[in-house]
Amino acid sequence: DQQVKQNSPSLSVQEGRISILNCDYTNSMFDYFLWYKKYPAEGPTFLISISSIKDKNEDGRFTVFLNKSAKHLSLHIVPSQPGDSAVYFCAASVGTGNQFYFGTGTSLTVIP
Amino acid sequence: DAGITQSPRHKVTETGTPVTLRCHQTENHRYMYWYRQDPGHGLRLIHYSYGVKDTDKGEVSDGYSVSRSKTEDFLLTLESATSSQTSVYFCAILQGLAYEQYFGPGTRLTVT
Numbered sequence: 001d002q003q004v005k006q007n008s009p010s011l012s013v014q015e016g017r018i019s020i021l022n023c024d025y026t027n028s029m030f031d032y033f034l035w036y037k038k039y040p041a042e043g044p045t046f047l048i049s050i051s052s053i054k055d056k057n058e059d060g061r062f063t064v065f066l067n068k069s070a071k072h073l074s075l076h077i078v079p080s081q082p083g084d085s086a087v088y089f090c091a092a093s094v095g096t097g098n099q100f101y102f103g104t105g106t107s108l109t110v111i112p
Numbered sequence: 113d114a115g116i117t118q119s120p121r122h123k124v125t126e127t128g129t130p131v132t133l134r135c136h137q138t139e140n141h142r143y144m145y146w147y148r149q150d151p152g153h154g155l156r157l158i159h160y161s162y163g164v165k166d167t168d169k170g171e172v173s174d175g176y177s178v179s180r181s182k183t184e185d186f187l188l189t190l191e192s193a194t195s196s197q198t199s200v201y202f203c204a205i206l207q208g209l210a211y212e213q214y215f216g217p218g219t220r221l222t223v224t
Contacts, residue, residue: 006154034212043116043202043215044155089154096211099170100145104154 006103019077023090030092080110116216131190135203143206144186148199193223
C-alpha cells in the first residue's frame, strides 16, 4: 500500500509562473519530509526538506508547505524556469536515517 | 558530489542467473540504501545498511540480498534474476544537515 502519494503524474506551467506540486501521505507517524528532483538518466537530487515541527520551509525559489492535519505537503516553485523541467518526488520518514518512503513522482514541464 | 559510484551502469542478463550490483562510496558514510525505480511506483526501498554488517529490509526485499563487509561498499544480489526485477537500481547514502540522501547514477538492469 502506497504510504506517500502524488496524484498528479504530470504538470505543465509557463515560464515565470508558479509551479505547485502536491503530495499526500497516510502514515501519521511520518515526521520528516523531503523533495527530490530527477532528470532522465540521473539519480534524484535533494531539493528541500521540512520537519513536522514546522509548516513552511523556504530555500530560494523553492518553498515547501506542510499541513499535518490534512497529511498533505506541497512544493512551490516561483518563478518557474525551463531548467526546472524534471520529475519531482516527495519522500517521508519516521525520524531521520531510517526508511524513506517515496511517492510515484510528478513530471513538471516548464514551457518557455 | 558525495562520491557515489555504481557498477555496472547497464546490464542485460537471463532469467535464473545471479546478478550482483555494487555501490561504492568514498566518504565513510554510515547509512547506505538500495532502491529500484519503476514506472507508476516511484522509488521503492529494497534494503538499507546502517553500518558494516548491519542491514535491514525495505518494502520490496523479496528476491534480493545485500552485504556490507566494508564501509565503502554495499552490494545488492539477485540470487536468481526474474523478469520482474528488470528495473533501474539506485544506491544512496545519507548525509547533510537535512539528513538528505545522495543518489548514485543508477544501474539499468534488464532480465530477459
